[in-house]
Amino acid sequence: MSSPWRWFKRFKPNSLVNRTLGLTLLAVILAQGVATTIWYSESKHKELAGIRDASQSMANMFSSTVTFFQSLPVRYRHIVLDQIRNMGGTRFFVSFNKEQLIVEPIEDTPLKLASIEAIEEVLHKKLPKVDTILVDFSLPENLRLLKNDIYLSDLPKSWAHHTLTLSPIDPPVLVVQLELATNEWLYIAALLPAPYVDLDDTLIGREQILFLIFSTTILLILTYLLMKRQVKPLKRLAKAANEMSMDIEQAPIKEEGASELITATRAFNRMQQRIRHYVADREHLFSAISHDLKTPITRLRLRAELLENDTKREKFNRDLDDLEMMVKGALQCVRDTDLHENNAYVDLNEVIASVIEPYNQPKTRVQFSASHIESIVAKPLAIKRVIGNLVENAVKYGEKAEITLTCDADWVKIVICDQGPGIPEEQLEAVFEPYYRLADDDQGNGLGLGICRNILHGHGGDLIIDNLPNKGLRVQVFVSSLLEV
Numbered sequence: 001m002s003s004p005w006r007w008f009k010r011f012k013p014n015s016l017v018n019r020t021l022g023l024t025l026l027a028v029i030l031a032q033g034v035a036t037t038i039w040y041s042e043s044k045h046k047e048l049a050g051i052r053d054a055s056q057s058m059a060n061m062f063s064s065t066v067t068f069f070q071s072l073p074v075r076y077r078h079i080v081l082d083q084i085r086n087m088g089g090t091r092f093f094v095s096f097n098k099e100q101l102i103v104e105p106i107e108d109t110p111l112k113l114a115s116i117e118a119i120e121e122v123l124h125k126k127l128p129k130v131d132t133i134l135v136d137f138s139l140p141e142n143l144r145l146l147k148n149d150i151y152l153s154d155l156p157k158s159w160a161h162h163t164l165t166l167s168p169i170d171p172p173v174l175v176v177q178l179e180l181a182t183n184e185w186l187y188i189a190a191l192l193p194a195p196y197v198d199l200d201d202t203l204i205g206r207e208q209i210l211f212l213i214f215s216t217t218i219l220l221i222l223t224y225l226l227m228k229r230q231v232k233p234l235k236r237l238a239k240a241a242n243e244m245s246m247d248i249e250q251a252p253i254k255e256e257g258a259s260e261l262i263t264a265t266r267a268f269n270r271m272q273q274r275i276r277h278y279v280a281d282r283e284h285l286f287s288a289i290s291h292d293l294k295t296p297i298t299r300l301r302l303r304a305e306l307l308e309n310d311t312k313r314e315k316f317n318r319d320l321d322d323l324e325m326m327v328k329g330a331l332q333c334v335r336d337t338d339l340h341e342n343n344a345y346v347d348l349n350e351v352i353a354s355v356i357e358p359y360n361q362p363k364t365r366v367q368f369s370a371s372h373i374e375s376i377v378a379k380p381l382a383i384k385r386v387i388g389n390l391v392e393n394a395v396k397y398g399e400k401a402e403i404t405l406t407c408d409a410d411w412v413k414i415v416i417c418d419q420g421p422g423i424p425e426e427q428l429e430a431v432f433e434p435y436y437r438l439a440d441d442d443q444g445n446g447l448g449l450g451i452c453r454n455i456l457h458g459h460g461g462d463l464i465i466d467n468l469p470n471k472g473l474r475v476q477v478f479v480s481s482l483l484e485v
Contacts, residue, residue: 016234017227024223028216048114051196055115059122062176062188065094066127070180092190093160095146098183100134104142106172111199112137115192119176132179137172137199140165143189164189171198233257237265242460243343244272297324345375346383348405348412355388356403359395366391371405376412376479378459383479386452386463387414390475393448394418397439398472411461414477422467431465 069077077096106112116135123133143152145160152160164173176188191197233256240253252269255262300320307313349370356366394401398418406413423431423438430436432453437446453463460480468474 016231017224020227021220021224024220025216028219032212032216044110047196048110051111051115051192052118054193054196055118056122058174058190058192059119060126061091062119063123063126065092065188066130066178066180066186069094069096069186074184091163092188093145093163095187097146097185097187099148100177100179100185101144101175101187102148103134103136103138103144103175103177105136106139106199109199111196112172115174115196115199119174123176123178127178130178130180132177134175134177136175138175139172140170143173143175145187145189160189164191166191166197169198230257230261233261233265237261237268240272241268244275249276342379343377344380346378346380347375348373348383348414351380351384352387352403352405352414355384355391359391359401365395365399366401366403368403368405371407373405373407373412378479379455382455383459386455386477389448389452390416390477394420394473394475397421410480412479414479416475416477417468417472419472422471422473423465425467428465428467432463 069080072080081094081096116137119135120133123130123135127133140152143164144150145152145155152164155161171191174190174192176190178186178188180186192199233254236253240250244250250272252272253265255265255269257265297320301317304313304316304320307316352368353370356368359366391401391403394416395418398420401416401418404415406415427438431438431446432450433446434450435446449463449465456463456477456479461478464476464478466474466476
């Protein structure tokens with residue numbers, strides 16, 4: 001039971017392979033439906049025309065037989081019939097009865113009705129003096145001959161079995177009864193000629209159904225193998241693009257598949273190489289800026305000390321402090337958003353528990369109940385930095401915080417709610433800008449939220465903040481649960 005369920009959980013109806021298979025199956029069904037409809041209408045028209053012609057030909061023979069026996073004296077008719085039977089019979093069985101025999105008809109079909117209509121039309125035309133003409137079909141096992149209590153199986157095989165049976169299909173028997181005079185019925189039984197002998201009206205036979213299933217299965221298997229082979233490089237490209245957002249140092253992707261996929265893969269490899277060069281140049285640039293600015297700032301501080309005016313010296317040092325803070329902040333922003341860690345399995349319950357522990361001493365200021373979720377794949381220190389920064393802000397500006405952890409098929413969601421005053425609606429996005437601060441204290445530089453969002457973007461996630469209905473701020477952290485180590 002577990003194996004089919006595991007396969008069902010892995011089945012993705014929105015995947016390219018499954019969509020292609022579904023579209024192929026739909027196309028096969030529609031094509032076969034249209035083709036079968038056209039074929040059936042054409043073949044049915046020809047079949048109806050053919051069975052009418054065959055039935056009319058048999059009706060002409062019946063009328064000749066009736067005319068022949070009508071020309072014989074009544075006392076000689078049975079003698080002629082006995083002689084014919086002793087000689088091996090004819091193409092159909094003929095008998096004279098004193099009453100109308102019961103016929104158990106088969107189910108009406110278009111072929112049966114067309115045959116009966118054609119036979120009745122010819123017999124009424126050829127035998128205008130015969131008032132009662134009954135035409136129907138009966139199965140061999142229900143066929144009555146000579147009398148209503150005598151069945152086909154009761155007669156000697158030489159009389160009628162070879163004429164009215166055709167093993168192994170046992171087709172229905174055509175029965176024609178004509179009332180020549182009072183208590184004088186001429187009974188004729190015969191099989192229709194091939195290929196109408198069995199009156200088969202089946203739209204699609206068993207062999208055709210098996211052929212359709214077999215051919216459709218082969219088509220779907222070949223389509224699956226083809227799409228699987230074509231989608232494999234596409235999956236590799238998607239995985240590499242996802243991993244590149246977290247670690248730019250990825251090996252080039254192998255160029256294979258269709259020409260369009262090779263072109264896309266080659267373009268991706270070139271893009272990754274250019275981004276790698278850009279990141280390396282940026283790191284070198286900021287390292288040079290850090291090195292080059294420290295010396296002038298230190299030199300300016302020394303020169304500021306030589307100023308005799310205390311007011312000017314204080315203003316000069318304040319400007320230097322601001323400049324140094326801006327440089328350090330820019331370098332910190334670059335350093336904190338560069339995720340140079342390897343992916344690893346991270347237990348968010350443990351990470352949150354370790355982050356909130358210092359804030360619950362000596363009293364509880366952060367509430368959190370562990371959730372039963374699996375470990376995610378992420379940069380451990382980067383995720384811890386994000387949670388730590390957000391919890392620190394919640395405790396610092398909201399006094400108390402409550403953390404909940406949930407998970408679905410695509411996202412792991414961390415929600416942090418505090419009891420602070422919240423943030424004005426028009427400034428909810430502005431707080432992510434560098435150096436933008438709402439508080440008046442000197443304990444920050446306005447880079448934390450922006451760094452947290454950039455880190456989450458690198459994990460394929462996001463950071464969203466909004467105000468609670470009554471009081472407080474809600475911070476929602478989204479981390480993708482689809483990453484791989």
